[in-house]
Amino acid sequence: MSAEESIDALLKLPVFGTPATQREKQFLAAMQAALTHHLEACPAFARYAVGRGTDAGKMPMRLEDFPYLPVQAFKENAELLRSVAESEVRSVLKSSATRGVPSVVAVDKVTAKRQVRALAAVLEAVFGGKRRPFIVLDVDPQGADRAAMGARNAAVRGFLNLASEVRYVMKADASGALVLDEGLLAEALAAVSESAEPAVIFGFTYVLYAHVVEPLLASGGQVVLPAGSFVAHIGGWKKLADRAVDSAKFGADVSRAFGVDAARIVDFYGFTEQMGITYPDAPGGDKCCPVFAEVIVRDPVTHAPLPDGEEGLLEFLTPLPHSYPGIAVLTDDMGVVTGRGEADGWSGTRFRVTGRAKRAEARGCGDIMGEKVARPASLAARVMRPAGPGEARLLFSGEANHVAGPWQAPVELADLPKVDNLSALAGQLREARARLDAYSVDELGALIGAAAARWGAPGSPLAALRQQGLQFLTSWCRSDALRRTADNALHGARGHLDGFRPVGGSARTMLLARPRGLVCHWLSGNVPLLAMLTLAQSILSRNANLLKAASQFTRTLPLLLDAFRGLEVKTPAGRVLRGDDVLASIAVVYFSRDDEASALAMSSEADVRLAWGGREAMESILALPRTLGCEDILFGPKLSMMVVGREALAEGRARQKLVRGAATDASVFDQYACASPHTIFVERGGEWSPEAFAEQLALEMEKALARIPKEPEDPAAAAQIKALRLRAELVGRVWHxxxxxxxxxxxxxxxxxxxxxxxxxxxxxxxxxxxxxxxxVSADIQTVGLALSGERRLEFARQAALRGAERFPDVGRMTFFDSPWDGLFPMERMVKWVTLGGPV
Amino acid sequence: MLNLRLPLPRLLSAGEVLSGAGSLGALKALDAARLAVLLSPTLAADEEQMAYVKKSLRAEVMTFIPMPGGEPTLEKLQPVLAELTPFRPDWIVAIGGGSVIDGAKLAWVFLEHPDADLERICRPFGLPGLRGVARFAAVPTTAGTGSEVSSSALFLDEETRAKRAIVSHELLPDVAVLDPKLTLAVPPQAVAAAGMDALAHALEGYVSRFSHPLADMQAEKAIAVLLDKLAATWRQPEDTDTRLAVMHAAMLAGWVQNLKVPGMGHAIAHQMGAYGIGHGLAAGAFLIPAMRHNSEMPQVQARYAKLAEELKLRDDLELIDTVMQLKAEIGLADALSKLAGVDRKQVLAEAEAISAGALEDICAKANPTAFGPEVVHRVLKEVL
Structure with missing residues (x-):
């Protein structure tokens, strides 16, 4: 039997009434036929399948053995996933993609026809064979921007094949947003009420609830539909879940609003990558697979099939797609198989969708920048949120470290002292700042250097962070390194911090760098020890410091600062430098991001606002009020990459060092730093091909694991990695x-x-x-690790700098914190320049 | 300054060198707001000289800090640092002999790096950068040590009583001033000792293991001038022209020392500080035994013969004789113990330790021939 015949036979079977044995046999045969077609017609898919042990001569005999594609494959590699000639593509379906990159599938005549038949069969089984009037909660596609409607239009149109009459009741406002046209709705409802013919109200779940049901109930209204009417909805629950509306509340409210029995409110599950296959609620309330589709639940991390009843990622199989190889698709949806065989007169595997996999979509999407510094919760201890506004808690001050203990232990905010008045705390810090004036910049450097020497000492609670930046931080905070940093930032001479110093080779004009006052720091949790890099510079420039800790790695900064407590350094001049004098003007607090009162108080007190973080954090800080003359030092979200020229690939030790350095750059901080590369562009024409470079890099990544140990991933991240690897098999090679x-x-x-x-x-x-x-290269790019030489190196860096990139370090040193950083010398921004004498 | 790893011959010196009677006044042009003058105790006590110094300098604020006498030690520097650190200078001017300039360099190091680890900074070129806080001018009041153009600062380790050195080009002064007016008050024996130190820098450096043709030319000129004028300036200290010529020669010899490193004589002389023997005296005393020992090696003998030819002398033997004659002329013919006023037996009793120290000294490593403890013992007996 040909593929066409076997699929045709499947489509002719009763959609929810075919005995299991017959259904399984015919389904497997149709799947095999479909797989054979795609292996022959889609080279990318064939490569992928072969990589996973399947080819035309090795047909899978179990559904779980069919090579499956993750949904992400349709987002980024749609052009590869085509099993027909381009000329045969009739339409291209695009998912609505509320977030990120939409899925794209190419539909030919054969696929379209099957989709229509499949959908009609399911709808007929649910609504009965008779055509009914439909009230559609969407805009009339006639005259609407069809392209903007994307797959939504296709989904809606499919359902309307059963309609005797269609009335659209939404319109698009000037911005393109959907709004309910109350007049049209009233007209449509009146029409169906009058006719007494059972109708179908059809729309997207969120639109139905938020735009129709909720306002209707809020206004005390109710529409009674003719007996036998249905409310049908599609599109998923995510947005409603965000508003804490579950299916029970939804059902009760819809039932009340339209006077429809709960059994006649039907949710249809489906997704763009297998358009036309829809899974309605069966009488028991769970979704049911039609005869031409099947579901498998897989372990989110290992992707091994799970037994019924266990929750995992949902994979759907159907032989219907002809123009693209979407016959087995692993979704981001989590779910569970709840039953098989016949129940209440319906046969087919029943399942329940329980939610979305965490971080389901790779953050390469539209909002990547805003989220790029977020880190899986399980990788670091999170603090609890305080109860309400103005609820800042004190983590650390000159008197005590209230979060002493193992660096990764959770922090119980309720146990911490409350900061009644952040402004008063700021005032105390400013006052204590004067204690720094008794120290020369070099003495302050000596104190920081001595504290740094304690961080990695045996028995230090921070010793475990050696590979997470502690070694680098310790070396960066060595007094001679700090002095160099200060010289670089302050017109070549840190002595400007100690007093007026002539400039320009003449004593006529002198410059003094005076502290700005209070530096308020907003810390981020992507790299545990980051804060100290700028705090050290702020101490050197004799500022007071108020720091808002991140909700992750919360204890690390207080632990670093603890090294100053009781510290005494005797100088050759016979002076005793005391760490407690430094601590007196430092406090670390925590308040939740919702605590606007605390954020406002901190911002209003700041003479310098220094923040590390994602876009959202930056925007919220920028929106806070600040004093006139307050300086902002914002280390916002950035991306980084690496460029390897062919000249760097000549045989020799340098090449080996290069690839080792590339592995280091991609391993440090597990790539959470803004300077971490995610893409390495390798030029062709060198003694190593780019592919050979990748292969060698894989060897070095394994070795880097020994040098830079890694925290285990949480399940969500592990699942994402798995999905990424699967997708990558479509486009090239993967080593892992x-x-x-x-x-x-x-x-x-x-x-x-x-x-x-x-x-x-x-x-x-x-x-x-x-x-x-x-x-x-754009302003969003921070670091480009560069392995070019000569004119090409200089010219590439020049041109990339003009486009916005800010650092071009050598490969292997990309994540080393440097000054300048993000295009600025932080210390230079922490002081005010005062002149004496002149001008010349 | 180029960051070179290869030991290529190169000339590194103070940033600017000014010379001539009254040249100290050029320091009025320093872009100084807070100027710390670290000066020799003798000079500080000399009202006339101090008036000249004060008149020659200018800054928004100046402080004058007398340095301790004798070889610098960290302990002796503490009161200097206690004054210098809170003053927060942006320029340091050191005025004095080699010990004062070396001590001032150390004070500069600890001003900018109060937590400097001594072991680390004593490693060759282990000193972190200077000048983020202050810059440095050297004004020698003796013609001999070459400290004004040297990349090192020597001090005495109180604990081990050994001479130690911080070697780094960071220590090269930004400005050096050779003003003969400041040398007029220097006693004749000090003039002689310093002059012999300079001669030793040139003569020992001339045959060092390190090749540096440019420094060799400087050595030839320095030796010629010193042989010609040292005795004259010793006899007629008020002759500032001759004094300046000797200062120039001593600076040329200082360059030779810095670029080529002297040898065995200096290695042993460095050990004498522990016995209160001044460096110049010791360096002059061990010079001839070192030349003789090294001339046993044909290549060295040939080098000295060539030098003799340049100096219009018959051969290397006449060169050594000339040096001996000069020593006699300037009052340094006696045994070292007598000149320095130390107990010969007491020093010789520690010959083993002196020998060990000398063999570890960087100058021993620059000496053209290897030498062992027995050579050091023999030389000690001969010189003391």
């Missing part, structure tokens, strides 16, 4: 550790930046010429 520790992807199909996936996932992309990478 047995677990989720590291992944190297070689992708020659697309030239853009790979979306950051973190967790040591690095994509190598070949380029004909390094300069072809330049269009990807």
């Amino acid at each position: 550790s047995d677990d989720g520790a590291w992944t190297v992807i070689y992708d020659e199909t697309s030239g853009g930046l790979a979306p950051p996936s973190y967790s040591r996932t690095i994509t190598v992309k070949p380029v004909e010429d390094a300069f072809a990478v330049l269009p990807l």
